Amino acid sequence: MPAKFRVGLIGLGHVGGVVARRLTEGPSISEAAGRPVVLVGVAVARPQGRTAPAPLVSADALMADKSLDALIEVAGGLEPARSLLERGLSRGLQVITANKQVIAAHGPALARLGRLRFEASVASAVPIVETLADDLAADTITGISGILNGTTNMLLEAMAGGREFGTALAEAQAAGLAEADPSADVDAHDPAAKLAILVMLAFHRRIDVAAIPRVGIRGITSQELSAARGRGRVIKLIAAARAVASGIEADVRPRSLPTAEPLSRVGGALNGIRVDAQAAGPLFFQGAGAGPEAAASAVIADLIRAARDAPAMAGAALARLAGAPLTPVGSWPPGEPFPSVP
Structure with a gap:
C-alpha cells in the first residue's frame, strides 16, 4: 500500500x-x-x-x-x-x-x-x-480582467433592482452574505489583492498590491445603475491589468460594460475572469468564487x-520573481475599454 x-x-x-x-x-x-x-x-x-x-x-x-x-x-x-x-x-x-x-x-x-x-x-x-502558470505557460497574456469579488457583484445586482447601497448591504449582512466590516469588499481591497496575484502569474512581474489604484462601489447609486441599463450597459466592479512598456497598467473600479461583454452577464456572487492571450485568444472562466x-x-x-x-x-x-524589483503600476485610463470589451 x-x-x-x-x-x-x-x-x-x-x-x-x-x-x-x-x-x-x-x-x-x-x-x-x-x-x-x-x-x-x-x-x-x-x-x-x-x-x-x-x-x-x-x-x-x-x-x-x-x-x-x-x-x-x-x-x-x-x-x-x-x-x-x-x-x-x-x-x-x-x-x-x-x-x-x-x-x-x-x-x-x-x-x-x-x-x-x-x-x-x-x-x-x-x-x-494553475491555468495561468501551467496551461498558458507557452502563451503570451496581453490582458486580464474580471469580477473577482462576489459580494460586490451581488450588491450591484440588488442596487440595479432599485435598492440603495446601504439597504442592499444591510440585507446582505443580515443574510450572512457580507461581512460586518465590508470595507475589504466594497472598497475594492479584496479584488486588488487577487489582481496582484494574477498580474504576477500572467505577466511575470512583481508588483506592490498597495500601488494598484482602486475605486469601490460606495459612491454608486441605484439611479446610475438604472440609467446604465437604459443605455444597454451594465456596471460591474472590474479588476483589469495589462503589461505596457512602462510597467503594468492595472486598477479595480466600477466600469460600464456593453451587454455583449461576457463579464456583464456574471450574476450574483459568481466570479468571472477574461484572459486575452496571443495564441489561445480570449478565454473566459466563470464559477463560484466565494463561499x-x-x-x-x-x-x-x-x-x-x-x-x-x-x-x-x-x-x-x-x-522566479523572488528578489526581482517591483514593477511600476499605472492606472488604466478610466474611459479606455480594457481589451476584453469590444
Missing part, C-alpha cells in the same frame, strides 16, 4: 471546517490522490469548546509534528499566517493556502522556500491560478496534487 500522506490544518473557520469534514468523511480524496490522505491535527487559536475530526492542537504543536507531509493554512490574515507558512516551507512540507493577502504581499519570497500552492487564493473554485464549499474545493484540489507529488507550477512561477 502507498505511504500515507499526513496533513496538518491551520484554521477551523467556515473554510477549514469544510476541509476537515471532507478529509474525514470518506475515501474519495485518497482515491483521487492514489494514496491514503490523513488529517493528523488541526491548529486553532482557542481550542476550548471546539470539536474537530482530528486532534485540536496549538500551531506550535502542529508545526513540531515530524510526521507531517503537508500543511494547509485557511486561517487568513497576514500574521501569524505568513510566519507559519514560512516555517512549513522551510522544513520541506508541501504547503497549501487560500490566503490572498499573504500571497499578494509575500508570495514570491515564500515560494522560493519550497512547494507552495494557492489555487483558492483567487476566485476560489474557478481554476485560474466555504468553493474555497475548500480549490484547497483540496491543491492537496490532491500535492499528494500525487505533482509540480507546484504556480508556486514555481512566483519563486
Whole structure:
C-alpha cells in the first residue's frame, strides 16, 4: 500500500471546517490522490469548546509534528499566517493556502522556500491560478480582467433592482452574505489583492498590491445603475491589468460594460475572469468564487496534487520573481475599454 500522506490544518473557520469534514468523511480524496490522505491535527487559536475530526492542537504543536507531509493554512490574515507558512516551507512540507493577502504581499519570497500552492487564493473554485502558470505557460497574456469579488457583484445586482447601497448591504449582512466590516469588499481591497496575484502569474512581474489604484462601489447609486441599463450597459466592479512598456497598467473600479461583454452577464456572487492571450485568444472562466464549499474545493484540489507529488507550477512561477524589483503600476485610463470589451 502507498505511504500515507499526513496533513496538518491551520484554521477551523467556515473554510477549514469544510476541509476537515471532507478529509474525514470518506475515501474519495485518497482515491483521487492514489494514496491514503490523513488529517493528523488541526491548529486553532482557542481550542476550548471546539470539536474537530482530528486532534485540536496549538500551531506550535502542529508545526513540531515530524510526521507531517503537508500543511494547509485557511486561517487568513497576514500574521501569524505568513510566519507559519514560512516555517512549513522551510522544513520541506508541501504547503497549501487560500490566503490572498499573504500571497499578494509575500508570495514570491515564500515560494522560493519550497512547494507552495494557492489555487483558492483567487476566485476560489474557478481554476485560474494553475491555468495561468501551467496551461498558458507557452502563451503570451496581453490582458486580464474580471469580477473577482462576489459580494460586490451581488450588491450591484440588488442596487440595479432599485435598492440603495446601504439597504442592499444591510440585507446582505443580515443574510450572512457580507461581512460586518465590508470595507475589504466594497472598497475594492479584496479584488486588488487577487489582481496582484494574477498580474504576477500572467505577466511575470512583481508588483506592490498597495500601488494598484482602486475605486469601490460606495459612491454608486441605484439611479446610475438604472440609467446604465437604459443605455444597454451594465456596471460591474472590474479588476483589469495589462503589461505596457512602462510597467503594468492595472486598477479595480466600477466600469460600464456593453451587454455583449461576457463579464456583464456574471450574476450574483459568481466570479468571472477574461484572459486575452496571443495564441489561445480570449478565454473566459466563470464559477463560484466565494463561499466555504468553493474555497475548500480549490484547497483540496491543491492537496490532491500535492499528494500525487505533482509540480507546484504556480508556486514555481512566483519563486522566479523572488528578489526581482517591483514593477511600476499605472492606472488604466478610466474611459479606455480594457481589451476584453469590444
